[in-house]
Amino acid sequence: MIKAPRGMKDIFDPRFLKIFDVTRKIAENYGFDYIETPILEETSLFKRSVGESSDIVNKEMYQFIDKGGNDVCLRPEGTAGVVRSFIEHKFDRQATPKRFWYFGPMFRYERPQKGRLREFHQFGVESFGVESIYEDINIIALAADIFDELKIDYTLKINSLGCPECMPKYKETLVEFLNFHKNELCEDCQRRIGQNPIRTLDCKNKNCQAILKNAPKITDNLCENCNKDFENLKEGLNNLGINFEIDKNLVRGLDYYTKTTFEFISNKIGAQSAIAGGGRYDRLVEFLGGKATAGVGFAIGIERIMDLVEIENERKGIYMGAIIADALPIIMKKAKNLRKETKVFVEPNIKSLKAHLKAADKGNFKKVLIMGENELRENTFFEKEL
RNA sequence: GUGGGUGUAGCUCAGGUGGUUAGAGCACCAGGUUGUGGCCCUGGGGGUCGCCGGUUCGAGUCCGGUCAUCCACCCCA
Secondary structure: OOOOOOOOOOOOOHHHHHHHHHHHHHHHHOOOEEOOOOOEEEHHHHHHHOOOOOHHHHHOOOEEEOOOOOEEEEOOOOHHHHHHHHHHOOHHHOOOOEEEEEEEEEEOOOOOEOOEOOEEEEEEEEEEOOOOHHHHHHHHHHHHHHHHHOOOOOEEEEEEOOOOOOHHHHHHHHHHHHHHOHHHOOHHHHHHHHHOHHHHHHOOOHHHHHHHOOOOOHHHOOOHHHHHHHHHHHHHHHHOOOOOEEOOOOOOOOOOOEEEEEEEEOOOOOOOOEEEEEEEOOOHHHHOOOOOOOEEEEEEEHHHHHOOOOOOOOOOOEEEEEOOHHHHHHHHHHHHHHOOOOOEEEOOOOOOHHHHHHHHHHOOOOEEEEEOHHHHHHOOOEEEEO
């Protein structure tokens, strides 16, 4: 038997569509336009944006050479493609901000586990050309609105990663601290010192956590501008009644983030507890060859929130069926008309009244219209509300 | 990539120490006297016991391998 590839799933769950509808509606209410970018992109796009030091690019990409000899891969995340499109269509040369939302499959070659698939779906938004911290607040509010609408409990964690002015200085002091404690840290953290030192901050090793408690924190080392923005961010969220926690150890796995960074966490879905993550990436457009443009966005992991969504299962639509074959053409015609107003299902098989009623019940229909011998003669329908 | 758990019907699972035609519940289908669903009763269809090999007179059961799946690490949404 041929099965779906490892870590990939067929989706029948009606909650998937519900999430699509809710995310779409809220994104559009916030003034975001839909964008669909190719699932296949040039590999170099992700190497340059996500970062070559990241595991995503390093070992998790579905990468191959196509028949034309191009080095391509299935997109492992959504932001890079949207930024590429933004630059390619010269939106960076216009002064007006651009706001996009997307919804689609992403691919990472990982070992599957709860909340972690090889093909998964993300809804995301990206805002270009707005430097104001209020755009960050907008975007966080957008995410919060989605979770509220879907009735999903979350904890919002925020942090600031600083800008090119304060981050490198901070990194130096952190590395200094780490090297001082090098022998006490776990193997992974020792490796991280050279590769990606800020990732040591969210190490799960208890011993490391104890040591890193005393490590210098980026939020204590922000430049004046970043610090002011971070203060305004907190104030802005409070103003909107959005609860948050400051997590000085919150870092992002993708290299392009600066300044505001945030994560929405759920404690009901296992170890992969992040249901949404994002932040600011003011340098990314420039880095990918566009004109320097501010950017901020986030993505929600659809499969991670699917189990948290409750769906109402009320009776809906009309079931139509025939007890004798001659009634079917009339039913077909009637159904065509009724469908202008509501959902109508026509059972093509001739069945007994009892069998029809049973099928309508199982199918969760609200109303039944059946035609048999008597109804055909009198030009009526057997009607019943379920 | 590393570690652990699990693979028997569409689903959830039983099947001591190897021994006839492999079971249950749910689901599905058909009936319970002419055309009224959900409840109940009766009957029925469904399984290469994940796959390959080994031990044995005999393997769902023991052994090895493999694949899949789940959970965790790593990483991330």
